[in-house]
Amino acid sequence: TTSTSLTTISSTGSSTTSSTTSSTTSSSTSSSTTSSTTNSSITSSTTSSSTSSSTTSSTTSSSTTSSTTTTTITTPFNSCNNLRWNQTGQIVAGTTSGSNANQLRNPSCLYIDNNNTLYICDYDNNRVQKWVQGATTGVTVAGDSTGNQGSTSTLLNNPIDLTFDTNGFMYVVDNGNNRVQKFAPGSINGTTVGGTTGSHSSALTDLNQPTAIDIDNNSNIYILDMWNTRSVKWAPNAIMGTLLISDSSLNNVYGMIRMPNSSNQVYMCNQGSNEISVWTFGASSESMNLQTVNDSQHNSLNNPTGMVLDPYGNLYVADRDNDRVVMYCANSTVGIVVVEDNYSVLSLRKPVALAFDSDLNLYLVSTDSDQVVKLPRI
Structure with missing residues (x-):
């Protein structure tokens, strides 16, 4: 925001001060401007609006589970051959x-x-x-x-x-x-x-x-x-x-x-x-x-x-x-x-x-x- 003071001298020898205020809002996609002027006062207003676009992404994930079955064959202990x-x-x-x-x-x-x-x-x-x-x-x-x-x-x-x-x-x-x-x-x-x-x-x-x-x-x-x-x-x-x-x-x-x-x-x-x-x-x-x-x-x-x-x-x-x-x-x-x-x-x-x-x-x-x-x- 910027503020500026101006001085105007009238014919009667007195001075009148006018002010101008400028306000700016910016956006990335669009802007609108409104300007109005009255005698010695100028107001400039700028309004900016934006349109936002939203995208939703949906992803479906596929999962594969692998199962392995192990068969263990247990050989009985042969005590007759192995006990020594x-x-x-x-x-x-x-x-x-x-x-x-x-x-x-x-x-x-x-x-x-x-x-x-x-x-x-x-x-x-x-x-x-x-x-x-x-x-x-x-x-x-x-x-x-x-x-x-x-x-x-x-x-x-x-x-x-x-x-x-x-x-x-x-x-x-x-x-x-x-x-x-x-x-x-x-x-x-x-x-x-x-x-x-x-x-x-x-x-x-x-x-x-x-x-x-x-x-x-x-x-x-x-x-x-x-x-x-x-x-x-x-x-x-x-x-x-x-x-x-x-x-x-x-x-x-x-x-x-x-x-x-x-x-x-x-x-x-x-x-x-x-x-x-x-x-x-x-x-x-x-x-x-x-x-x-x-x-x-x-x-x-x-x-x-x-x-x-x-x-x-x-x-x-x-x-x-x-x-x-x-x-x-x-x-x-x-x-x-x-x-x-x-x-x-x-x-x-x-x-x-x-x-x-x-x-x-x-x-x-x-x-x-x-x-x-x-x-x-x-």
Whole structure:
């Protein structure tokens, strides 16, 4: 906006001032002008208007989605072909034969719990030793720590086998006392739950040199009553057993475990016939046996003593007098040698008991070295 002052001199000698105001508005497309004049005052006004054009553009977008389906074929794990162990053992319990806390004397059984803690039947020391992973000494959890034997609730006489129920109670086959003792967690006082202390008759209330035990999820215990040549079942709080199997061939049997996926069949380590016998409860004879081994030098078992099953249903046998461990794959009757003494590792000789930890490392009890050996899975 511009403002200008003009001066006009009249004939009378006076002056009049007129003003002119100019206003301009501009636009980009059109303009209009209005002008008016009166005497000495001139007003110029310019008005500009604009026309705006608006364009709306609409775009339609097309989208394509591609879907790919991938089919994955899973090959089942072949445990029979792929489970193997390092032949160089690691000694995890025991040193030389003796009764100190770091020693064992003629160990006869092994159990490994969910924490990978070892429980060992220290047969000639009349005690059960608990051995934590990495420890150099064991802790006595049943029997006398110095090796004294006896028949009271706190003593044992040649413990030969043990197992645990789902509540953490330990069951020990007290071979020399012809009974099974049950121990609550943390207690050293046992309760007799099979057999009668001081008695060893053939009555179903008694046991005579029991050698093995297994247990089901209902805490029924299955006992191999060797010198009575039978297997019996004791229910919780029972005062006598129930006869399951009876046969004269069972007079030299040192191991028994229930078969997987079966409620009425067991494997037995029969040293008298150098075989693993399969028995069905109530049967008058074995249904089958495992004896053959795929080995050119020793193609059969020789005094099999202990057994263990892996999660795949494969059976492992401590083939004691062949100084090796034989694997019978599920549904196979021919054994495979998976661990064998090479005459340089004393701790692999005379294996009598086997167990697995949570990583499927294999543990072996050697009566030749009085040690427990760990064989790492490879």
